[in-house]
Amino acid sequence: MSERIGELIDGRYQITSAISRGGMATVYSAVDTRLDxxxxxxxxxxxxxxxxxxxxxxxxxAKAAAGLSHPNLVQVYDQGxxxxxxxxxxxxxxxxxxxxLRDHLFAVGQLGAKEALEIINQVLSALTYAHHGGIIHRDIKPENIMITxxxxxxxxDFGLARAVSTGNTLTADANVLMGTVAYLAPEQVQRGIADVKSDIYSLGIVLFEMLTGKKPYEGDSPIQIAYRHxxxxxxAPSTLNHxxxxxxxxxxLHATxxxxxxRYQSAREFQEDIRKSLLLLDPNEQQLSLPLGIPEELRRPVRTAKTKREKSLGAKVNAQEAKPEISRPRMSNTSEIRRRTSRRVRRNRLIALAIAGVIGITGWYQLFGPGAQIAIPSVVGGTKKEAERTLEKLGFDITxxxxxFDEQIPKGKIISMSPPAGSRVSEGERISVVLSKxxxxxxxxxxxxxxxxxxTIELANVKLVIGSAQSQFxxxxxxxxxISTSPAPxxxxxxxxxxxxxxxxxxxxVAIANYVGKSSEQALNELTDAGFDVKQSDEFSDKFPMGIVIAQNPTDPELTKxxxxxxxxSKGPEKIKVPSGIL
Known part of the structure; x- marks a missing residue:
């Protein structure tokens, strides 16, 4: 990391020391020679x-990130x-x-509830501001949260969040991505897309790790971790920390x-629950400090043309009221009431009553009546029996x-469901699922x-094909x-x-020579070297000297190895013993 110390970057930033090295970059401290x-x-x-x-x-x-300014964001000054x-x-x-935050967790293991919630509260303030500006982080993890x-x-690291696309998340260097994948939302893994709710999921994983000291999923490779997400x-964190x-x-659980x-549909919604939990931890603290909250310009109500118009109308009304009253003949109380109740007022009352009636009937129909709808919980990843227990309790049928077949999802687990989880349907609706084989x-x-x-025929019957074919004796x-196959049967x-x-x-x-008339030693050595099984027998011969091959069987010019x-x-001529006294 020290190879750049002393170097002047872009003619302006003098590198003084190395701070840290990550999978994508090295961070140095430097002096801005222009602004000192x-x-x-x-x-x-x-x-x-x-x-x-x-x-x-x-x-x-990075240019977009440089436009963000918030007390809970690391300010980006320049890029190039x-x-x-x-x-x-x-x-x-x-x-x-x-x-x-990663260094902090490494030092202390796990954080207390109050400290963890206060950190999440501040990060959510930053996210609320960034999301309001249309910027998604996409890579929230303890390494990207600084504690001053x-x-x-x-x-x-807002500048890097989108530059490293999630489409490459699972194919790049595992050493670089192991930390990132541990915080990715399911939709980032499956479809490579991210939105506000993806950031909320990642921050929920960070909260889990702060409370327990562990990530929810561990694995030897990014693929294994992503699969589990x-x-x-x-x-629930309480399963690890009682x-x-x-x-x-x-x-x-709501965030993840x-x-x-x-999930929480916005960082603001998540932050509201975090602040409620902080109040539960410390009931005497009736109001949270707000210096790290949302900037004043986001909390201030927006002045609209409607507001100005209402003021203008109000001014006209006041002006009309200020006009001197013209004396008219005194009318009866009934006539005066009828005069004041204009046709428009009566019409507006009728419209309001009609709208209220429609809303009431619609609300009754959808919430309590025949049209009442229920949000479908996710059963993806579970078994059919687990899905039946979950869905039948809510009045749904499952088919x-x-x-x-699926290379990733184990046999018997649900791959997908229709309608998808989160859809609102009426009781008795049939939910269809796709099971993994x-x-x-x-x-x-x-x-x-x-x-x-x-x-060829037998392999085709089991959806396999012939590869290479080699021959041997x-x-x-x-x-x-x-003779055999690879892979083996x-x-x-x-x-x-x-x-x-x-x-x-x-x-x-193997070609074989005729050794009749040749030395038995030569025949035995050559035939044995050629791979033949040699059997020999001896007999007397008047024609061939001792040690010479008399006969060879078989006599074919080629034999199987x-x-x-x-x-x-030959044992040579047979000798006959002559009895003594005959000669």
């Missing part, structure tokens, strides 16, 4: 700096592309003495609902539309001793029949997997 102030300079790693699409997107988003020295994409930010020396929380339900109250459980429609796998059949044509398997493989074959060329034929060859070896 300390700043933080984030320099992207070279592999990202070479990506033109990333650079243009990064600069565009260093041309004066080593090429680098950089971002200049407010220098904040302190540590990240005086305890103030500041949310940073999509198919599992974030557990000191946590139901009120805090409710905050986390898998269905975005069931399985179809079962399909698990990963599509087929067993490799035994093909030993079969021809290639037979193997085999003493036992006849020519053109299969019984192996479970994916659809259309190629099965490689090893086909027999039959026994190997390993075949038996019989040799008859």
């Amino acid at each position: 102030r300390t700043v933080a300079v984030k320099i992207m790693h070279e592999n990202l700096a070479r990506d033109e699409e990333f650079v243009s997107r990064f600069i565009r988003e 592309w260093n041309q004066g020295g080593v090429p680098a994409v950089f971002l200049v930010m407010e220098y904040i003495p302190g540590a990240t 020396a005086d305890g103030r929380a500041k949310l940073g 999509v198919h599992d339900r974030v557990p 000191a946590i109250t139901r009120d805090l459980d409710s905050l986390v 609902a898998p269905d975005p429609g069931l 399985v539309a179809k079962s399909v 698990g990963a599509e796998r087929y067993k490799v059949p035994s093909l030993k001793g079969k021809s290639i044509s037979q193997a 085999d003493l036992k398997i006849p020519k053109d029949q299969i 019984g192996t479970m493989v994916k659809k259309n997997t190629q099965v490689n074959l090893l086909v027999s060329k039959g026994p190997e034929l 390993g075949a038996q060859v019989s040799l008859t070896i």
Whole structure:
């Protein structure tokens, strides 16, 4: 991290020391030589700096982030592309003495409820302001929340949030993304999209970690963690920390609902519940301090043309009232009341009564009458029995539309539902679900001793195909029949997997010489080296000297390698013992 110390970035920012190094960038402290102030300079790693699409997107988003100004946001001052020295994409930010929330959690393990809620309250103030300006963070995690020396929380990295697209989240370097994936909302994982409710989900995960000291999901790879965000339900923090109250459980579970429609719909709504929980923790504190809240310009009511018009009309009315009253003949009380009650007033009363009646009837019909509708809870990721228990309690019928193979979702779990979770439907509505048959796998059949044509048919029957075919000699398997397969028989493989074959060329034929009349030692050595099984016998011969091959069987010019060859070896002429006394 020290290779840039002393370097002057963009002819203005003198690097003085390294602060930290992350998956995408290294952060340095620097001196702004133009304004003589300390700043933080984030320099992207070279592999990202070479990506033109990333650079243009990064600069565009950093410009938008630079327009944000809030006490709970890390202020962005400048951004650019260093041309004066080593090429680098950089971002200049407010220098904040302190540590990240990740550092704080590493030091203390888990936070108390009051401290955790106060931090979330401040971050939500920043998010309310940013969301009001149309900017989504997309990458909320403890590493992006700074805690200043005086305890103030500041949310940073708005400039990087959109530059690193979620479409690449699961394909980039696992070391870079392991931390980010732990806080991604299900819709970011599944569809690569993010909105206000995605930020709320991520902040709910941060709250879970602050209260328990652990992330809700752990895994060896980003894919495993992302899968659980999509198919599992974030557990209540009290399952890990029994000191946590139901009120805090409710905050986390509401913020991290898998269905975005069931989460808090805005950062302001989430913040209201956080502040209520803070009051429950400290009932004597009747009003929360607001220096870290929403800026005054967002709380001040907007002056509209309607307001001005109402004032203008009010002025006219006052002017009319100020006119001198013209004396008229005194009328009876009844006549005076009729005069004051104009036709327009009567009409307005009738309209108001009619509207009130319609609203009342509609409300009764939809809330209590035959048209009453209920929000469908999510059953995705659960089993059919679990879904039946959940939905039948609410008066819904459940039916399985179809079962399909899925590489990610285990067998028997629900992949999707229709209507989708969060939809409001009438009691008795039929909810159809799609069940997973698990990963599509087929067993490799035994093909030993079969021809290639037979193997092709058998593999097609189990949705597999023939891959490569190699041949070798085999003493036992006849020519053109299969010796073995790879993968081996019984192996479970994916659809259309190629099965490689090893086909027999039959026994190997080896040329054999005729050793009759030759040395038995030569014959034995050469035949053994050629792979034959040599059997020898001896007999007397008047024609061949001792040690010479008299006969060889078989006499074919080619034999199967390993075949038996019989040799008859001469013992020389047979000697006859002559009895003494005959000669």
